[in-house]
Amino acid sequence: MTNHQPNTDLTNNPIPVGVLGFGGLGQAAARVLTPKQEMCWVAAADQKGYIYSPEGLDPDLCIRTYRDRGSVADIEPGGTHSTQSIIDLINHAPLVKGYFLALPNLPNTFMASVAQAFINSGWQGVLVDALKRTSAVEQLLELQEELKAAGITYMTGCGATPGLLTAAAAIAAQSYAEIHSVNITFGVGIANWEAYRATIREDIAHLPGYNVETARAMTDAEVEALLDKTNGLLKLENMEHADDIMLELAGICSRDRVTVGGIVDTRNPKKPLSTNVQVTGRTFEGKISTHTFTLGDETSMAANVCGPAFGYLKAGVKLHQRGIYGLFTAAEVMPQFVR
Structure with a gap:
């Protein structure tokens, strides 16, 4: 019987990751990711569209375009306008292994609806959020079995607090x-x-x-x-x-x-x-x-949210490689430092 070991050399094979939401937290996430060798930022979505580039994205260009024109969809090449940007990005970028959901949980059911969209899409990978409210996490708990069956490893409450x-x-x-x-x-x-x-x-x-x-x-x-x-x-x-x-x-x-x-x-x-x-x-x-x-x-809110989020994303990828799917919280799994 062959014991198959997942590829763990993340420096030569960086994890392609996306950021959903490109407000203050999403922009900070892009900056946190830029110097990392073990992760490559390749995708982003906002309310008006998305950008995908398998070779990696330029945070300065993305942030400048978002602030000047209101959407990463206006970046050329690669930007695409969409009224359902998250769903379209999932379908357009199947190679993305993990997403940080830097999204506002307004209304309080929003994050659960995003999780459901990923489940329905057939995509398999790792999702990380920085949810705050107890009731929002309770909604995700109701999706535990569906996430597991879909082959999704979901890390919730992985910011600063919770996280x-x-x-x-x-x-x-x-x-x-x-x-x-x-x-x-x-x-x-x-x-x-x-x-x-x-x-x-x-x-x-x-x-x-x-x-x-x-x-x-x-x-x-x-x-x-x-x-x-x-x-x-x-x-x-x-x-x-x-x-x-x-x-x-x-x-x-x-x-x-x-x-x-x-x-x-x-x-x-x-x-x-x-x-x-x-x-x-x-x-x-x-x-x-x-x-x-x-x-x-001296550590900012952005540093204390985005750093742990990507540490938990890396931990989630390790779990996913071992075939461990479902919902996990920041109190259950140790984050792994992203080099």
């Missing part, structure tokens, strides 16, 4: 016999909210008096007016954040022991506070203690 901080909590929990609480506090600083319109709207949806639909319906002028009232700060408490369901699924603690909140400064790139996760528990000796993992203030 990097959830994984840190899962590791920190190992010191304890019982977990009493997991408290995630984030500080985000961006110079201009318009670079991250969708992300800011998702954050507004967590504020008292707002929900996903009201935030989605807000015009840019209404967002500006809200930020003027708050001096550019969004203070978020007890958010519906998927860290809770991810840690519960991993068997670490019940979701009611997980709290997430933070401050987003939409007018200053300096973080208003340090992002950290605190895991409090009881050791086998009966001692109560807290582990704290703090992210460096």
Whole structure:
């Protein structure tokens, strides 16, 4: 019996990857990918169309075209206008092995509908998202069997929080016999909210008096007016954040022991506070203690989201090569550093 080993030399055989969504996060993802030798950025889609080039894409050209003309579809050659850009890109670029879904989850059912489109297309590969809401992850859980049957390895909640901080909590929990609480506090600083319109709207949806639909319906002028009232700060408490369901699924603690909140400064790139996760528990000796993992203030939201996303994409590719399909979270799988 021949023991077939998958090709693991990713430097000579870089993984062809695509980025769906080309707002602030999608553009940052393109920049993160550019120096990587183990991945090659070959595809991108936005609301108006897509671009595909098997040899690789130029991030400066793509970002400049998107900002000047509103779509990567206007890049020549390779750009194509489309009213169903994701579906058309999937069909046009069968060699893409993995996609980072840098998409706004507005409405709250959107990411599940994208997953369903991939299932229906017959494409096989790895998908990674940076979903925030518990209810959005619950919708993906309902697609577990369909994803598995379709030959798709889907990594969900793989940004910063959920993602990097959830994984840190899962590791920190190992010191304890019982977990009493997991408290995630984030500080985000961006110079201009318009670079991250969708992300800011998702954050507004967590504020008292707002929900996903009201935030989605807000015009840019209404967002500006809200930020003027708050001096550019969004203070978020007890958010519906998927860290809770991810840690519960991993068997670490019940979701009611997980709290997430933070401050987003939409007018200053300096973080208003340090992002950290605190895991409090009881050791086998009966001692109560807290582990704290703090992210460096100099790391941006984009660095802390896109880096882990591609680390989980690489891990997903390794699973996919071994015939392991279905849905996984950032608390279940260790990300692999992309060289």
